[in-house]
Amino acid sequence: xxxxxxxxxxxxxxxxxxxxxxxxxxxxxxxxxxxxxxxxxxxxxxxxxxxxxxxxxxxxxxxxxxxxxxxxxxxxxxxxxxxxxxxxxxxxxxxxxxxxxxxxxxxxxxxxxxxxxxxxxxxxxxxxxxxxxxxxxxxxxxxxxxxxxxxxxxxxxxxxxxxxxxxxxxxxxxxxxxxxxxxxxxxxxxxxxxxxxxxxxxxxxxxxx
Amino acid sequence: xxxxxxxxxxxxxxxxxxxxxxxxxxxxxxxxxxxxxxxxxxxxxxxxxxxxxxxxxxxxxxxxxxxxxxxxxxxxxxxxxxxxxxxxxxxxxxxxxxxxxxxxxxxxxxxxxxxxxxxxxxxxxxxxxxxxxxxxxxxxxxxxxxxxxxxxxxxxxxxxxxxxxxxxxxxxxxxxxxxxxxxxxxxxxxxxxxxxxxxxxxxxxxxxxxxxxxxxxxxxxxxxxxxxxxxxxxxxxxxxxxxxxxxxxxxxxxxxxxxxxxxxxxxxxxxxxxxxxxxxxxxxxxxxxxxxxxxxxxxxxxxxxxxxxxxxxxxx
Ligand SMILES: Cc1cc2nc3c(=O)[nH]c(=O)nc-3n(C[C@H](O)[C@H](O)[C@H](O)COP(=O)(O)OP(=O)(O)OC[C@H]3O[C@@H](n4cnc5c(N)ncnc54)[C@H](O)[C@@H]3O)c2cc1C
Ligand code: SF4
Numbered sequence: 272x273x274x275x276x277x278x279x280x281x282x283x284x285x286x287x288x289x290x291x292x293x294x295x296x297x298x299x300x301x302x303x304x305x306x307x308x309x310x311x312x313x314x315x316x317x318x319x320x321x322x323x324x325x326x327x328x329x330x331x332x333x334x335x336x337x338x339x340x341x342x343x344x345x346x347x348x349x350x351x352x353x354x355x356x357x358x359x360x361x362x363x364x365x366x367x368x369x370x371x372x373x374x375x376x377x378x379x380x381x382x383x384x385x386x387x388x389x390x391x392x393x394x395x396x397x398x399x400x401x402x403x404x405x406x407x408x409x410x411x412x413x414x415x416x417x418x419x420x421x422x423x424x425x426x427x428x429x430x431x432x433x434x435x436x437x438x439x440x441x442x443x444x445x446x447x448x449x450x451x452x453x454x455x456x457x458x459x460x461x462x463x464x465x466x467x468x469x470x471x472x473x474x475x476x477x478x479x480x
Numbered sequence: 481x482x483x484x485x486x487x488x489x490x491x492x493x494x495x496x497x498x499x500x501x502x503x504x505x506x507x508x509x510x511x512x513x514x515x516x517x518x519x520x521x522x523x524x525x526x527x528x529x530x531x532x533x534x535x536x537x538x539x540x541x542x543x544x545x546x547x548x549x550x551x552x553x554x555x556x557x558x559x560x561x562x563x564x565x566x567x568x569x570x571x572x573x574x575x576x577x578x579x580x581x582x583x584x585x586x587x588x589x590x591x592x593x594x595x596x597x598x599x600x601x602x603x604x605x606x607x608x609x610x611x612x613x614x615x616x617x618x619x620x621x622x623x624x625x626x627x628x629x630x631x632x633x634x635x636x637x638x639x640x641x642x643x644x645x646x647x648x649x650x651x652x653x654x655x656x657x658x659x660x661x662x663x664x665x666x667x668x669x670x671x672x673x674x675x676x677x678x679x680x681x682x683x684x685x686x687x688x689x690x691x692x693x694x695x696x697x698x699x700x701x702x703x704x705x706x707x708x709x710x711x712x713x714x715x716x717x718x719x720x721x722x723x724x725x726x727x728x729x730x731x732x733x734x735x736x737x738x739x740x741x742x743x744x745x746x747x748x749x750x751x752x753x754x755x756x757x758x759x760x761x762x763x764x765x766x767x768x769x770x771x772x773x774x775x776x777x778x779x780x781x782x783x784x785x786x787x788x789x790x791x792x793x794x795x796x
Pocket of ligand 2: 597599600601602608609610611612617618619620621628636637638639681
């Protein structure tokens with residue numbers, strides 16, 4: 272355990288419950304399983320935006336922190352860190368997930384696409400271009416997650432994944448306004464750019480149809 | 481988050497033995513509930529056994545004409561399966577009414593059944609909570625209880641089971657298949673899987689330590705019209721205040737399970753039997769003996785009206 276982590280843990284222990292709790296960080300109390308120390312580290316290798324990356328990580332590291340803090344891919348954002356806001360959305364093996372609620376070690380061998388992998392400033396992904404054209408943001412913090420989600424949503428509709436707003440789940444869904452709104456509900460925008468995001472998605476969906 | 485070690489098991493028996501062997505070990509499926517709670521240090525496992533490599537990600541037909549759903553099948557994959565959409569639409573509807581697209585891609589069938597309550601005091605380590613810390617008391621009783629249980633609760637805990645998918649599993653009479661740490665297997669009817677809080681609210685269900693869910697099986701299709709009506713504070717991406725999972729036959733008979741009202745999916749035989757008499761008759765039976773608080777009494781009215789709307793749709 273690093274000195275800093277050690278200090279933080281004992282300080283927290285003291286704050287939470289006095290010295291008895293602080294002592295738990297070294298001497299397990301009766302009935303408590305002993306804590307492994309030092310923190311477990313493991314190698315993990317993943318393909319991020321087409322590039323193989325191998326990291327040695329504390330097993331607690333989320334996929335989000337691995338991307339941001341270890342690979343310096345800071346396009347993916349940390350909003351709530353609890354799967355509630357969608358700012359951390361990335362595409363793993365073709366499906367969008369919240370990278371904050373996933374450990375990096377769960378993704379050994381996986382293919383991860385982040386906003387940096389969708390396009391670049393001089394070669395925008397059509398969804399990135401549409402967001403710019405339709406002003407699908409204000410402050411921009413949720414935007415990388417919105418765009419990763421939007422790209423995956425159109426793919427989900429194309430693959431026929433059902434949704435809550437379908438009248439008949441036996442039928443194939445269409446890229447209607449109601450469908451896209453429902454499917455984007457896992458991405459919160461504090462600035463309320465929702466209708467412009469919908470316009471951007473509608474344009475890309477139309478262009479693809 | 482507390483430090484923990486991590487391993488990937490290769491077979492269900494190996495995973496069960498690994499968790500059974502070490503006190504404080506837990507299975508890790510999608511991680512969308514467990515990691516959330518680990519960040520808050522409400523769950524503090526010392527060892528995680530990842531079950532993604534166990535081959536539990538398939539949906540197969542059973543000899544009896546039903547389906548066996550692997551414990552690791554994602555919520556998205558299950559809801560999108562053509563057989564489920566055709567024969568068990570209440571399940572597709574319930575899954576799609578829960579969480580978000582991102583979460584459903586990661587969440588698994590077993591993990592969803594085992595998600596923990598959303599009682600606000602369970603989530604706040606500064607407050608007493610018998611479920612989080614047995615014997616510490618229940619801050620919700622006499623506290624903010626708008627979202628909490630109206631029926632089947634105890635003087636130790638008034639939390640609800642928050643999930644949507646399990647309501648559909650309940651009306652479909654699903655069975656939970658498991659393997660224990662010693663290799664023994666068992667099949668638990670979904671009716672007996674989740675517990676009422678009683679004197680042990682820390683126990684959400686009847687699983688033993690190290691007992692791994694391997695699959696959830698569905699009996700052969702029962703026909704009828706399938707509904708999942710969820711009432712919540714916003715139109716999407718929120719937990720149910722009240723929900724109604726129902727399968728209704730042409731003659732008006734059927735099955736109904738209420739979500740958001742109890743510590744387990746709430747299906748009552750007398751309510752099923754009264755379904756053809758209408759929503760009022762069925763709800764009266766489902767909520768006989770209810771003990772709502774002033775803040776959540778509305779749920780009983782809401783449940784009856786949600787059921788009335790489902791019955792109307794069934795007639796249409
Ligand atoms: C913001 C947010 C909103 C949500 N909204 C909803 C909603 O509206 N409706 C709803 O129903 N749900 C909702 N959820 C909850 C979500 O459905 C659950 O988090 C998810 O289903 C859990 O599945 P998982 O595979 O990720 O489980 P994990 O987090 O991996 O595991 C959960 C628990 O199950 C245990 N476990 C997992 N697999 C097995 C197994 N095979 N055998 C034995 N034990 C096992 C784990 O040890 C852990 O204790 C929401 C979650 C979030 C974060
Ligand atoms: S209702 Fe249950 S979960 Fe909520 S505070 Fe009381 S004991 Fe804890």
